[in-house]
Each structure stands twice: as structure tokens, then as C-alpha cells.
Amino acid sequence: MMSPTEFMELKTLSDIQGRFDIAHDRLLNKENFSHGVRPYSLYQPEVSCQYEKHGKRCSQQHQKGYIVGCQDGAVVLIGHCCAHKHLSLDDESLRASFKMLDATEKQAIRRRKVESRLEQRQTFIEQGRAVHMRYKELQARVNEVNGTLPRQIWRKLVERWKSNSLDVVWEYQTTKVGVDENGKKFTEMAWHPSSYGKLNGLGIWLQLGAQEYAEQIADFRKQLELIPVKKLLTNLEIDHAEATFSSVAAITNIEREFESQFKLLDEFLKPSNLVLTIQLISNQAIRAETVVAVHQLTGQSLAEKPEKFVAEIERQLKRKHKATGVRIQQ
Ligand SMILES: [Zn+2]
Numbered sequence: 001m002m003s004p005t006e007f008m009e010l011k012t013l014s015d016i017q018g019r020f021d022i023a024h025d026r027l028l029n030k031e032n033f034s035h036g037v038r039p040y041s042l043y044q045p046e047v048s049c050q051y052e053k054h055g056k057r058c059s060q061q062h063q064k065g066y067i068v069g070c071q072d073g074a075v076v077l078i079g080h081c082c083a084h085k086h087l088s089l090d091d092e093s094l095r096a097s098f099k100m101l102d103a104t105e106k107q108a109i110r111r112r113k114v115e116s117r118l119e120q121r122q123t124f125i126e127q128g129r130a131v132h133m134r135y136k137e138l139q140a141r142v143n144e145v146n147g148t149l150p151r152q153i154w155r156k157l158v159e160r161w162k163s164n165s166l167d168v169v170w171e172y173q174t175t176k177v178g179v180d181e182n183g184k185k186f187t188e189m190a191w192h193p194s195s196y197g198k199l200n201g202l203g204i205w206l207q208l209g210a211q212e213y214a215e216q217i218a219d220f221r222k223q224l225e226l227i228p229v230k231k232l233l234t235n236l237e238i239d240h241a242e243a244t245f246s247s248v249a250a251i252t253n254i255e256r257e258f259e260s261q262f263k264l265l266d267e268f269l270k271p272s273n274l275v276l277t278i279q280l281i282s283n284q285a286i287r288a289e290t291v292v293a294v295h296q297l298t299g300q301s302l303a304e305k306p307e308k309f310v311a312e313i314e315r316q317l318k319r320k321h322k323a324t325g326v327r328i329q330q
Helices: 014-021 081-087 092-118 121-146 151-162 202-209 213-226 233-246 248-268 271-280 284-298 304-322
Strands: 033-041 064-070 076-079 167-179 185-198 326-329
Touching: 033 092, 033 167, 064 081, 076 081, 076 213, 081 213, 092 233, 121 202, 121 213, 121 248, 151 202, 151 271, 151 304, 167 233, 167 271, 185 271, 202 248, 213 233, 213 248, 248 271, 271 284, 271 304, 284 304, 304 326
Parallel strands: none
Antiparallel strands: 033 064, 064 076, 167 185, 167 326
């Protein structure tokens, strides 16, 4: 088998001529054929087939073909079609040997790709470390928010995000008292919706633990470390390295995802947005807890009792609409 340092892709006729001493004026036939040397696949159909058909040279210009050895040691070029039609199709063992050449070629290409990526191993290791650190930072921020907001509010946020219902709507009640045309007193009550605003910045961060990011990152880092540091990898090691490198793209995507989650968290934690969380639930005790949490998360001090803060929100809504009652929209 060809060693990777010897391996060079053959893309032009001059690549071939640079590596092999081709006897261009020789003809190849079944009788003087010895063995396949290696296949090639060029950019252009610039090679003339040297197979002898009906007493003369095939001369078909081709891109894909084989470098072939003759019985007397001469090396010639034969097009893919002639090679299969005239040499291998009639002869099972030749076909097998050509197939093996193809497989060798493919393996050599894989090996070369893996080796060029191996040169970036340190970069990938650093990328793995960086994305791991970023995950830890994101997790710490999420945990802080999660640990500060009341559990019920967190659950509401997850529901709101999943159902994409971001509008925080409360209703206020108006009561009209009057006398009808028959002189009878009547009371007319009605509920009207009023929006407090739209929740911003909800995202995957609400369920960060469920995404298996940590597992993917840890596995990537571990697999990278498992690729041996040596010149020549075995075929098994090539398989493993190839599989590991194929997850670089996924890790890069995760990296990007983290950055967008950081942005979403920033948006969510803006005071004007965070204050909406107080309005996600009607339970007064939880709303008071949320007031405390919101102040903690924004670093603002709370001058009054949290219950007063909640009552003030309702009082303002009532005053604005001359309402007789308020309730959360069901
Ligand atoms: Zn031919």
C-alpha cells in the first residue's frame, strides 16, 4: 500500500508524467498486460488511451483511467472504459485487482484529508476547550436566573416560549350603572384586554440541560484526545479520526448557538422586559416573590414592600381605564 507521503493526487497529464515514465508510443493488449499500477482522475480528458483495439490504438481521449504495467516493464495509460471492458470484464481476477486499486485510492484520499486536518488538531482541541468554557458560563447565567425566579414563573416562561405566546395580557373590568327607558336601574359589566407588552429573549436557554450540549462537547474533546499522535495512522485510526473531525461542524454550530443564547438572555434580563414576568401569574404571593427576584436580577434596590409594588401595577391599570377590577387573561 502506498504511504501517504508518497501519495499525490494525479490531476493532469503532467502530474502523471512527473511521477511515471510513460511509454506513450507503446500499445497495450491482453497479452502484454502485466498489472495495474494506480488509477487516476484528471480535470480534463487529455490522455489518449493506449489500448490496442482491432489492430490499432484506441486513442480515445479520457479523464479517468489507469496507469498500467506491461510484461516488459513499460508503463502505459489506458482509459477507464477499455480497462473495464477489455481487461477486467473478461478476467475476474483483473477486475478484482482494479477494484482493489480503486479502494486503495479512496483510502489514500481519506488518509490525506485526515492528515491535513490532524495538523489542526491543536486548534480543534482549543476550540473544544473554548466551547466548553462558554457552555459553563451560559449554564451559570441560566442557573442564576432559574434559581432567582420563582419556580412557577420559570414554568410559565417555558410554556410561553414553547407555545410562542409572548403577549402578556391582563383584562380590566368596567362597570356601568344607569337607568333604562323604563326607569329600571341596571348594572353593565364587561372585561377588556390590555397588553403589558411582549416577552423578549426567550429561547433554548430555558431548557439548556435538555439539549445534551455538554455531552456532545465532552465527547468531541475525548475523541480528539484519542486520536494517536504519530505519523502513520492505521486504517482503524483513520476511521476514528475521520468520524471525530466530522463533528467539528456540529461543534461550531453549538458555539454559534451559545452566542445567540447569550444575546437572548441579555434581552430577557433588560429591566423593562423582566418586569413583565411579574404579570405572568395571578397568585399575589408568587407575584411578590417575582418582584424581589426581578430586582435581584437587575441589581436594583426595592424601596417598598414587594406586595405594594404588585398592588401599584394593578392600581395603575385600574386608574388608566377607570376599571372596577383586573384579572390575568386566561
Ligand atoms: Zn480505450
